[in-house]
Each structure stands twice: as structure tokens, then as C-alpha cells.
Amino acid sequence: MTTWQSACAIIDSCLSHGIREFVVCAGARNAALVEILARAETAGVARVWRHFEERSAGFFALGRTMATGEPCAVVTTSGTAVAELLPAMIEAFYQGRPLLALTADRPERFRGTGAPQAISQPGIFGEHAGSGDIAEWLQRSPWHWNVELEEEFQPGEWSPPSEDKSQRIPLPNFSVADLSRWLREDLYRGLVVMIGDLEPEDQEHVFHFCLDLGVPVAVEATSGLREALVEMALPDPDRMLRQNPPGKVLRIGGVPSGRFWRDLEDLPETEVYNITRTGLPGLARECKTITSPVGRVMKGLGKVEKAGDALDYFRRTSRRASEIENLLEAYPESEPGMLRILSAYASTGSSLYLGNSLPIREWNLFAQHDKPVTDVRANRGANGIDGQLSTWLGWTADLEDAWCLVGDLTALYDLAAPAWLGQIETKGRVFVVINNGGGQIFSRLPRLESMSERAKDLMLNSHEVRLDGWAAMWSMGYLRIQDENGFDKLEPGEGALLVEVLPNAGESAAFWKAWDSPH
Ligand SMILES: Cc1ncc(C[n+]2csc(CCOP(=O)(O)OP(=O)(O)O)c2C)c(N)n1
Incomplete structure (x- = not known):
């Protein structure tokens, strides 16, 4: 040949x-x-x-x-x-x-x-x-x-193949009998549903399942149900669940990004049941797993009986939600405060991509709840800050009004990503970079306190870089927002717009101090 x-x-x-x-x-x-x-x-x-x-x-x-x-x-x-x-x-x-x-x-x-x-x-x-x-x-x-392949070649004839060898491989079988029983037994121990990433076709099924079940939910934005399930959602799930761990956790969809999921490793008395497309349990401890597209399992279960809120989480949710509102109002130029304002703008887009962990966490906790944002993605398989912009641009290549939200190091990690802009839809496209001058997620680590100044510097990769030059290099529009009023000028256009948000470091520190103080 x-x-x-x-x-x-x-x-x-x-x-x-x-x-x-x-x-x-x-x-x-x-x-x-x-x-x-x-x-x-x-x-x-x-x-x-x-x-x-x-x-x-x-x-x-x-x-x-x-x-x-x-x-x-x-x-x-x-x-x-x-x-x-x-x-x-x-x-x-x-x-x-x-x-x-x-x-x-x-x-x-x-x-x-x-x-x-x-x-x-x-x-x-x-x-x-x-x-x-x-x-x-x-x-x-x-x-x-x-x-x-040899490098040298002589181009010859080529015509598209006529044969179609593509075959749909049947999905794995599963049984819901055990899960169905599990959802009905020992409910006095408290059942909580944790919802991670969902594929769009599964959202509706999960929504109705949760309404029927009537238990508290820890719902992540990437499920697309964060706003729709707000009435049943724990406003600060990591803290509320850690203070009072439930006896049973049903996880639906991708592995949750929140802290409490990790805490479950050390809570063997909490039973965990997973329903996940990938089949990955997401925990190194004992748990049960059904491997299947999530909607299929919901259909298999049929209408479930109400399981209720045995541990009385709902009684505490409205107080916690208003405490969060008060903090956001008190520190509007902190990173969470700026994110809250931004979320009202971003929710006018058609889709939202959340980059690295801190924006994901902050969006889950502090974004607006009034307008549903159903098309939300993140790369959480094994990823931190790698290839986030490129993934977003691939996912939304054909979509108008696509928004993404990433940290500054995450943007700097994927500097060549705007080279895609010539090949994809740019109308209404908004890159939001929260530039807090380094990897501030680490400033939230309790153990950072005990580290040396040099070690802190090594952890945070602090910098004073501004991204206007990057926007100019790729002919993107550019808007820098440094205070509450800066958002007034945020208007997506025909071409891609880079919005660089600079939170007030002092307000952010004050916000997190208040956040961490006992409630
Ligand atoms: C590929 C990869 N490298 C390093 C890390 C470790 N890491 C996690 S978050 C982070 C900092 C992210 O900084 P930035 O994008 O500015 O976001 P911020 O935390 O400030 O919101 C780093 C380096 C990782 N998760 N993945």
C-alpha cells in the first residue's frame, strides 16, 4: 500500500x-x-x-x-x-x-x-x-x-466511503430494585440528594424525581437545576451537611465538587448510593453504584414516594440563605459580591462555562437564583486549571451568547485558546476572568496560615498582570471592572468580549473572615 x-x-x-x-x-x-x-x-x-x-x-x-x-x-x-x-x-x-x-x-x-x-x-x-x-x-x-505513515506521499483520488459501519452499542443493563428499596428504608437516618453534572437530556427526569422525593438537595450549577430546585436546596451544603451529616446520600450525575463529598470518605456510617453515567464511584470507600445514563434510571424507578426531611435541614435553610444575602450586600466589591452582580448579567447568556474550582464554588454558593441557567458545564473529571478556555470554545463553537468564568491563572494557562475565535461563533461571546492576582483558592486553605511567607508566595503565584494586552492581541473587546458601577458598561457585542473583573482584596478578605466565623 x-x-x-x-x-x-x-x-x-x-x-x-x-x-x-x-x-x-x-x-x-x-x-x-x-x-x-x-x-x-x-x-x-x-x-x-x-x-x-x-x-x-x-x-x-x-x-x-x-x-x-x-x-x-x-x-x-x-x-x-x-x-x-x-x-x-x-x-x-x-x-x-x-x-x-x-x-x-x-x-x-x-x-x-x-x-x-x-x-x-x-x-x-x-x-x-x-x-x-x-x-x-x-x-x-x-x-x-x-x-x-511514511512522510512522503503522492496525493491521488479520494471519494467518501459509502459503507456505514457505525453501530450503537447497547447500554449496560441495571436493576433498580435495590435502589428502590434503599430509597424507602431507614429514612429516619436522613436522606440527602447530591446532584453533580447532568447531561441536558437527564435534567427533566432528575427535577421531577427530586420533587417527588422531597428531600433536601445539594445541587451544583453544572446540573442545570440549581435555580429550578432552589426551594429544596441547601444554601451552604458543605457546612450544613458537615455540621449534621445525613445517614444516607444519593448522588446523581457527575462527582460533586463540594467539600462535603470529600468529607464522606471519613464518614463510613453515611451510606452512599451513586447513579452515574461513567460508573465511577467518586469515593475510595464503600458505596453502591448504578452505571447508566441518569434519566434511564429515573424512568426505571417510576414515581417515588416522598421521603421527607427527617433531620430538619429545611428548618435552617431560610436563615442561612438570608445570612448569605446580608454578607453579599455588606461586601459588594469582594469577590463573592462581584460574582453575585456578574451572575445577573451572565444569566442573560445562552450557556455558561465555569472554569476552575473557586469560580465553581463561588457560583454554586453566591450566584443569583431568580433566572434559571440550565446549560452549564465545567471540566471536573480530573482537571483543575488546564485547557478550560479551549474546552469552553469547543463546547460552544456554534452558540451565540456563550459566557465563561475563569480565574486569572486558569486564563494564563490557556493563552493560545483565542486562536479558535476565527473558526467559531463570536456573537455575544463573553470571557470573564476574575483577576484576583494569583491562585487565591489557596488563600482559603486553613493550613496556609501555618506556612512560611515564601511558601505562601510559592503557593499563590501572585502577580500584577492585566489582560488588556491579551485581548488586543486577539482583537477581543475589553472591559475592566473594578467596582460595582463598572458592570453598567458590560454589553456583549458582535465579537468576543474579555471582561476582567478585579475584586477588592480587602473586601474579599473581610467577606471570607465573616464567612468563616461560626454561625
Ligand atoms: C493542571 C493543574 N495544575 C495545577 C493545579 C493546582 N491548582 C488548583 S487551583 C490553582 C490556582 C487557580 O488560580 P486562578 O485560576 O487564578 O483561580 P483562583 O483560585 O484565584 O480563583 C492551581 C494552581 C491544578 N488543579 N491543575
């Missing part, structure tokens, strides 16, 4: 197995694949994106899988280009998303010789990806297809 014929067979196999989107990071080794993909695009059978940086491309492709629920391939050249995909592949593994790394390689005889751009590519993603021919892929988690 010539290189051209091999490359045709590879792309044909992808297309006939239902892969329709390809993110190309070009190099000499994958040039034949790139040529065929360009033709596939012209023929209308593939959508092709490009970027020069594989790390960003991997996350953008991950975002595409979130948007479509279908696989997306990243097509790289050989060498460290492949290694750059590792973070996105790991994230896709923990989220259970069909990300394909299609990596061009030098023929096997070059491995270990030190020949240029020849590294050991097979197995490079370890246990985070299956590998081999695409025909073996179940398309529910990441996959690595490493293809050996």
Missing part, C-alpha cells in the same frame, strides 16, 4: 464508524491525513477544525464531544505532539467522553533510535485510553489510534 492509500483507509474507517468532526494539528507526518480531511470537508462529510497547539486542540475536541454527544478526533503528527494530548485524554476518561487521538507515527523501526520526532507513541495514554483499530472502539471513553 502507498502512504496515500493507507491514509485514505484510515480516514475512511473513521468516517464509516461515524466520526464526523476532526481537529487537525498539522505536521509533515500527518499531512496525507490532512489532505484527505480537507477533501472530506469539501465533500460535506466531515467538519474540520485546526490549531497549532495540541494541548488546546485536545481540550477543544473534548468540548465538541460535550456539545454533540458524538466522538471527535484530534489528528496529530508524531513526537511530543502526541504527548500534548495527555491532559485532555485523561479528562475525557474521567468524564466518559468519546475523544479519539488519531496520531501519526514513524514506522516502528525508528522507535528508540533517537531518530527525529520518533518517540514511543503506542500506549502513551496508559490506562486512560483504549487503543487499536477504530473498529474495536465502543465510543464511550477515549481511544488512541496510532497509525504508522
